[in-house]
Amino acid sequence: MLPRIISALVLVPLxxxxxxxxxxxxxxxxLGIIGSLCLxxxxxxxxxxxxxxxxxxxxxxxxxxxxGFWIQWLPISLLCAILLMAAFLAAMWRxxxxxxxxxxxxxxxxxxxxxxxxxxxxxxxxxxxxxKIGLExxxxxxxxxxxxxxxxxxxxxxFGRTPFAPLLSPKKTNEGAAAGLVAGVLxxxxxxxxxxxxxxxxxxxxxxxxxxxxxxLGDLAESMLKRAAEVKESSHLIPGHGGVLxxxxxxxxxxxxxxxxLQQIYS
Numbered sequence: 001m002l003p004r005i006i007s008a009l010v011l012v013p014l015x016x017x018x019x020x021x022x023x024x025x026x027x028x029x030x031l032g033i034i035g036s037l038c039l040x041x042x043x044x045x046x047x048x049x050x051x052x053x054x055x056x057x058x059x060x061x062x063x064x065x066x067x068g069f070w071i072q073w074l075p076i077s078l079l080c081a082i083l084l085m086a087a088f089l090a091a092m093w094r095x096x097x098x099x100x101x102x103x104x105x106x107x108x109x110x111x112x113x114x115x116x117x118x119x120x121x122x123x124x125x126x127x128x129x130x131x132k133i134g135l136e137x138x139x140x141x142x143x144x145x146x147x148x149x150x151x152x153x154x155x156x157x158x159f160g161r162t163p164f165a166p167l168l169s170p171k172k173t174n175e176g177a178a179a180g181l182v183a184g185v186l187x188x189x190x191x192x193x194x195x196x197x198x199x200x201x202x203x204x205x206x207x208x209x210x211x212x213x214x215x216x217l218g219d220l221a222e223s224m225l226k227r228a229a230e231v232k233e234s235s236h237l238i239p240g241h242g243g244v245l246x247x248x249x250x251x252x253x254x255x256x257x258x259x260x261x262l263q264q265i266y267s
Contacts (some may be wrong), residue, residue, distance in 0.1 A: 004240025011238070011247070014147070019138055024070070024127050031123055032066050037244040041234035042111045048229035052100065053107030055232045056091045063106070065116040070123065083112070114252070121256040125178060129262055136196045137207070141258055143191060144184040144208050145215045145250045152180030152216075169223040177216055184212040203266055211254045218253025222246065 018030055039062055043055045061083050068079045091105035125141070126134040156176025164172040188208035192199055222245060226234065233242030241247050 002240075007238050007240050016139075019126070019135065019142070022095050024123070027126060028066065028070055028123050029117045032063055034244060034248065035062055035066065035119045037089035037237070038115050038234075038248065039111055041116070041237075041243045041245045042225075043107070045225050045229045045231060045234060046107045046111070048057065048231055051103045052096075053104050054090055054094070055109060056109050057087065058108050061086065061112045062116050065112060066120055068166060069116075069120045084109070087112075091175075116258055118252040121259040122251070125255055125259050125262065128259075129267070136199060137258060137262065140188055140191060140196070140204065140207065141251070141254050142212050144188050144211045145248040145254055147187040148180035148184035148212050148215060149219075149250065151183030152176040155179030163221055165223075168220045172220075172223075180216065181209070184208050206265075207258060207261060210257050214253040214257045218250045221253065222249035 014024070018027065022030065036059055039058055040055070043053050043058065046053055065079065065083060068074065069076065074082070085116070087105055087108050091101045094101045094104060096104070120140075126138050128134065129137070152172075153176070156171065156173045156179075160173030160175040162174040163170065164174050164177050185205060185208040188204050189201075192201060192204040197203070226232065234245040235243030237243050238247055
């Protein structure tokens with residue numbers, strides 16, 4: 001538990017500093033570094049399953065897609081089509097049996113899409129709705145997910161009895177999931193009451209519920225990959241937390257849902 005606390009005491013302030021002060025280009029660059037670390041862990045997980053991707057192509061395509069969404073030097077649909085063709089070509093000329101080439105193609109495309117699309121939503125939430133609004137919603141998501149994870153961990157260990165998704169994550173319980181969801185909503189309401197008073201109350205509650213639900217689904221999505229590979233953690237990079245992908249798996253689902261909400265309902 002101590003390594004987990006120490007890691008959190010280092011990572012949380014660094015994250016908050018980036019959210020508050022980083023300009024768009026640096027913010028996206030940091031997200032790119034985080035994504036590259038996650039992509040490295042993802043390819044290792046796939047290799048443990050016996051599916052070998054092409055990391056050189058995956059990392060290059062990830063960065064092109066991430067910055068291509070922002071700069072938009074090409075229409076997004078055309079950029080995705082070009083990268084898809086490039087993925088096919090890279091697989092076609094691999095010196096491997098045909099089945100392994102196709103498996104590698106699928107590994108590449110899933111990893112690139114999983115990280116580039118979801119991480120760009122993090123950037124879009126922060127900068128597409130104005131500096132102040134983007135900052136407030138970003139902080140709400142981060143704090144809701146962090147507090148929910150912490151509450152779910154302690155509640156699950158203390159009185160969790162009923163498995164939540166035994167095949168995907170045997171240690172998660174219904175009691176822990178419910179505690180995490182409730183804690184996230186309560187923290188969001190308190191944040192709105194004391195700090196973000198300009199945000200409509202019911203929007204904050206709705207977002208907290210959505211973020212809490214999809215954050216837990218994001219955690220299960222990564223757990224599914226790890227269970228298939230028979231590994232407990234994506235890596236051992238962060239003491240007490242596992243890998244970078246382990247640390248942000250909930251956020252990868254939470255931010256796209258928030259972005260959709262802000263675009264279609266809040267705006």
